[in-house]
Amino acid sequence: MAARSKSLGLWFALASAATFGSSGPFAKSLLVEGWSSGAIVLLRVAGATLVLAVPTILALRGRWSLVRDNFLTILAYGAVAVAGCQVAYFYAVQRLDVGVALLLEYLGVVLVVLWVWLRTRRAPSALTGLGVVLAVVGLVLVLDLSGQSRPDLVGVAWGLVAATGLATFFVLAAEDSTLPPVALAGLGMAAGSVALGILGAVHVIPLEFAATPVTLVGGDVPWWVAIGELALIAAAAAYLLGVTAARMLGSTVASFVGLTEVLFAVLFAWVLLDELPGLVQLAGGVCIVAGVVAVRLGELRRGRPEQGPAAAEDADFPLPAGVA
Template identity: 55%
Template sequence: MAETVAERMEVGVRRPHSALVGWTAALVSACAFGTAGAFAKPLLASGWSPGAVVAVRLGLAAIVLLIPGLMALRGRWQLLLSQWRPLLAYGVFGGATAQVAFFNAVQYVPVGLALLMEYLAILLVVAWVAVRSRRLPSRLTLIGTVVAIAGLVVVLDPTGMVGLDLRGIAWGSLAACGLAVYFVISARPMELPPLTFVGVGLAVGTVTILIAGAVGLMPMQASFVDVVFVGLTLPWWAPLVVLALVAAATAYALGFVGVQYLGSTVASFVGLTEVLFAVAWAWLLLGELPGLLQLVGGVIMLAGVAAVQRGQTD
């Protein structure tokens, strides 16, 4: 069987064009994911629960991607059956668990700490790749791991957090597991077209979140009143459309492509830039100016990501 793109990336066989495609897709995906907080904030302020926002966001994205995705199958429906396991894992863990767990975590701990816990997924990815390949990461990869996490801690600035609730730590750990599965599953060799896989996966994730809401794991409340965003009064559905098309459909589709080209290890570190993009979007759209400490942390993070990329290449 011929090597897949992701397999070549994980073992260090890279081509300049492939790396460019992978980095471009992964960075644009992180940028798109980073818009979620800015566009979700006015909905949450108007009475929407996080669970309802996520369910609509993933559901609309699934509908958008399923149309071209199912057309790309060209009647090869048996592929869906043959790929049901990765589809289920992608939807349940990558599409639903990470988000459900994260929004539950922020009910008990500060958002910064919840983000920090979720992005510890990169350690799980590095460990998984080491176990699967039966060899330890290079020294440069390990150094880059430490540097990137240190930069993330600086950006999120979790200092001074007191009275931490263990329930928040537990939910944050579960979010990390879900995010790690997202990267690992996305790097697998795939017979399905990317849009088909992501569209069906997000549909599975939507159903999972609705079930989680039904059993009380996450409140499901919606408010159909106008929202205020960047000084404008908009209908409630406007930010939802942006969340679905940009922060879900575009982000997940390009994220899948990025992992396929870069492999799960490098892609998971590139995914850290979502935090930087989220800070930048909050500054541009909400006027929440990042501090000097966050900018310094961002530079440290990028240095760590570059070291990991270099370590995977050597």
């Protein structure tokens, strides 16, 4: 059952990466028409909140005390992992190519490994360390620091802020909690919507809207098509799949599999915006995928049945209780 659950978790993680990866091109199509990052994220998160409202209520029926017990987690998830991460990423997209901005955000994966190391006081396995090194090398190649396409430093800074939000998402989503995944996603979206609404009302985050068509696949489409995709697919479905995958796989493995979001984002940006990274940056993407494989192999090796129960307890990426 544990092996089957982890296999299913991998598929959920890949599906989450693909749906998350679609957000950059749709958001950028709105940004170039004059939308602000705060406005896009507010409508995206508010729309996802409405989509997840009924499943959240059904999941919590008769168990509303779980909301009180997990109140701080819900607030942190909504404010940092949802609102903060998305606003920072869209600010980065304003100044960088979609693929480059997303790869910067995924430095959060390294932060997850460091967090697990500090929390457990147990160094990652050799293969996990190799995965981190490959991921960092891939990020360096994607940034193409020695080439002629150096990224905007302000955009890089926003990408690093997004990395912190992403690390928070994987850590909170993987917690062994009695709160159902759909409830964490739905309530987190609601908390994020409230936070964004308050920040917009006091003018901390600009809220600028533009009811003009956006350009996708070389043609004009209504603005609400882009917002609908961001809310239904790139938010509601993506966060729900991501939380479920993190519960099944643990924060570290889920975050490394999530790196494939970069490849999906590059593909979507190519198809929808005709925006394709150079060869050096594509080589960096290959290194990142290799890092995902190394981490997955490290988990499987440390969790082999013949190593006994102690090995499972000592693994870097334990399966959360109650999932199997």
